Amino acid sequence: MANLKELRNRISSVSSTQKITKAMQMVAASKLRRAQENVETARPYSDKLGDILKNLSASFSGQDNAPELLAGNGNDKSHLLIIATSERGLCGGFNTSIVKLAKEHILQLKEEGKEVKLIIIGKKGKELLQRDFGQEIIDIYDFSEVKDLGFIEAEKVAENILSLFEEGKFDICRLYFAKFESVLSQVPVCQKLIPFDIESEVNEEKDIENICYEYEPDEEDILKELLPKNLSVQILRALLENVASEFGARLTAMDNATRNASDMIDDLTITYNRSRQASITSELIEIISGAEAL
Amino acid sequence: MSSKLNFDFVSPMSSIFSGEVDGILIPAKEGDAEILPQHAPFMTALRIGVVEIKLTDSENLKFLIDGGFADIALDQVTLLAERSFDLVKSSKEDFDKIINDIAKDIEKSEDDREKEDLLIKKEILEANYS
Numbered sequence: 001m002a003n004l005k006e007l008r009n010r011i012s013s014v015s016s017t018q019k020i021t022k023a024m025q026m027v028a029a030s031k032l033r034r035a036q037e038n039v040e041t042a043r044p045y046s047d048k049l050g051d052i053l054k055n056l057s058a059s060f061s062g063q064d065n066a067p068e069l070l071a072g073n074g075n076d077k078s079h080l081l082i083i084a085t086s087e088r089g090l091c092g093g094f095n096t097s098i099v100k101l102a103k104e105h106i107l108q109l110k111e112e113g114k115e116v117k118l119i120i121i122g123k124k125g126k127e128l129l130q131r132d133f134g135q136e137i138i139d140i141y142d143f144s145e146v147k148d149l150g151f152i153e154a155e156k157v158a159e160n161i162l163s164l165f166e167e168g169k170f171d172i173c174r175l176y177f178a179k180f181e182s183v184l185s186q187v188p189v190c191q192k193l194i195p196f197d198i199e200s201e202v203n204e205e206k207d208i209e210n211i212c213y214e215y216e217p218d219e220e221d222i223l224k225e226l227l228p229k230n231l232s233v234q235i236l237r238a239l240l241e242n243v244a245s246e247f248g249a250r251l252t253a254m255d256n257a258t259r260n261a262s263d264m265i266d267d268l269t270i271t272y273n274r275s276r277q278a279s280i281t282s283e284l285i286e287i288i289s290g291a292e293a294l
Numbered sequence: 295m296s297s298k299l300n301f302d303f304v305s306p307m308s309s310i311f312s313g314e315v316d317g318i319l320i321p322a323k324e325g326d327a328e329i330l331p332q333h334a335p336f337m338t339a340l341r342i343g344v345v346e347i348k349l350t351d352s353e354n355l356k357f358l359i360d361g362g363f364a365d366i367a368l369d370q371v372t373l374l375a376e377r378s379f380d381l382v383k384s385s386k387e388d389f390d391k392i393i394n395d396i397a398k399d400i401e402k403s404e405d406d407r408e409k410e411d412l413l414i415k416k417e418i419l420e421a422n423y424s
Contacts, residue, residue: 038307045304048372052337052365151306151376213367216324216338225339226363229376236306 004279007272011265018261024090025254032183032247039180039240046237049230055213056223057196067220069227072195073171078115080161080170081106082193084177084238085125086246087144092253094178094186094246095124101188102176106133117170121157121239149243154236162228165194177238178245184252186245193234196227299331301347303357303373310378311347311355318371319346320364329366336366342414344381344422345373356381358418381422389423 057070083102085095109116118133120126121141130137139160143153164170173194178186191197215222301318303311318329321343329336340362347355362375379392396416403409 041308042306044302044309045306045374048302048304048365049363049374052363052372052374056337154306213335213337216322216336222337222339222363229363232376233306 004272004276007268007275011268011272014261014264014268018258018265021254021257021261025251025258028247028250028254032244032251035240035244035247036180039237039244042237042240046233049226049233053196053223053226053230056219056226067223067227069165069194069231070196070223073168075171076114078117078170078172079109080117080119080164080173082119082121082157082161082173082175082235083125083129084175084242085120085122085128086242087123087142088246089124090253091246091250092256094249095122095128097186098176098178098188099125099128101190102129103132105174105190106136115170119157119161122242149239151232151236154239155232157235158228158232161193161231175235175238177242178249180241180244180248183248186248191234191238193231196230297331299329299333299369299371301371301373303345303347303375303378305375305378310357316348316350318348318373319344320373321345321359322364329364329371331369333366333369335368336364338364340364340373340375342411342418344418345375345378354382356422358415358422360415379419381419386423389419393419393423 057066081102083098085098089095106116106118116133116136118129118137119139119141120129120137121143123142123144126137126140141153141157143149146153161173165173172192175191175193177189177191179189181187298314298316299318301311301313301315302309317331320327320329320338321341323339323341326343327338340359342361343359345357345359347357349355357375358379358381359375360377362373364374365372379388393416396412396419400409400412400416403412
């Protein structure tokens with residue numbers, strides 16, 4: 001049986017860990033609220049943009065002159081995967097689940113003989129992917145210095161993607177992030193950015209579909225401006241969803257850790273008390289038997 | 295027949311304005327346009343300029359935008375703009391700060407078109423500075 005001093009030290013170290021996890025849990029909870037608000041305020045913009053794009057792209061479907069960002073450039077040899085992860089750890093399975101989904105796709109694409117390129121957002125993703133796919137990574141974004149992720153960061157990433165696309169460095173672009181569903185559930189998702197995925201943007205409301213619009217300048221020019229914008233907005237949305245998911249995941253992870261710590265403290269305290277009792281008993285027995293021997 | 299427009303003005307980070315208005319002046323790519331109730335369905339790209347929202351006869355809101363999009367359909371107007379600056383409610387300090395920032399950007403900028411855009415912005419800001 002461990003000696004008493006050791007046990008005492010264990011208990012105090014576990015309880016100081018518990019204090020840390022408890023504090024992290026509370027910080028995550030308060031940051032989560034803000035992140036959630038950000039996600040909700042960003043939604044109308046991206047939804048409206050999606051609606052407009054959907055209306056516009058309907059008039060282009062099946063035509064040859066559709067912009068490449070909308071219809072793709074006709075190839076599917078080279079794939080660019082953008083993997084958005086968090087900057088900090090201690091958030092449960094958040095990063096691993098995104099990376100796992102991405103890894104599955106990478107291996108699948110490689111099996112099909114496609115070329116894979118990776119852009120990683122976030123330090124944690126880099127740590128998880130560098131060993132296996134270090135060769136494929138073409139760019140890493142580190143936003144750990146940025147306090148509030150916003151449009152500027154999203155635009156940076158989008159501009160880079162656009163210039164790569166124009167240079168013909170890739171044909172199809174996908175984005176991986178964790179969608180924030182609730183505090184308890186964050187779902188890793190894969191979203192197709194280029195070519196524009198019309199299917200996923202379809203909303204239930206269809207009341208505006210039959211309006212005959214006038215366009216100024218014409219449809220093609222509007223699309224040319226809208227599509228790059230849509231890219232930044234989709235990335236922004238992914239970043240915001242990711243932030244909210246990260247805090248959600250951290251909240252749950254830290255809540256579990258705090259509870260585990262208190263279970264551990266309970267167990268240790270019982271062991272501590274038992275061994276203290278045992279040592280008292282054995283001391284007493286020694287004294288009594290000593291007295292009897294006289 | 296309604297005599298009001300439903301207007302939503304959204305940016306990626308927030309909803310700037312949402313409600314019923316009498317009319318809106320927008321800086322469309324091919325010339326300023328005023329949107330009144332019962333306007334024909336219309337979609338346009340916007341350039342740098344001022345969006346004027348007419349709440350009532352005497353009450354107006356003005357925003358400087360960096361370009362964006364407007365979608366007008368059946369008395370429902372949606373305006374999307376990434377960056378906007380409130381020309382009515384902003385304080386003197388805000389004006390000073392943004393004008394300073396733009397002046398710095400103008401110095402740094404090497405692209406003529408970009409410079410021109412920034413100059414337009416600066417002029418608009420200075421005209422509304424009071």
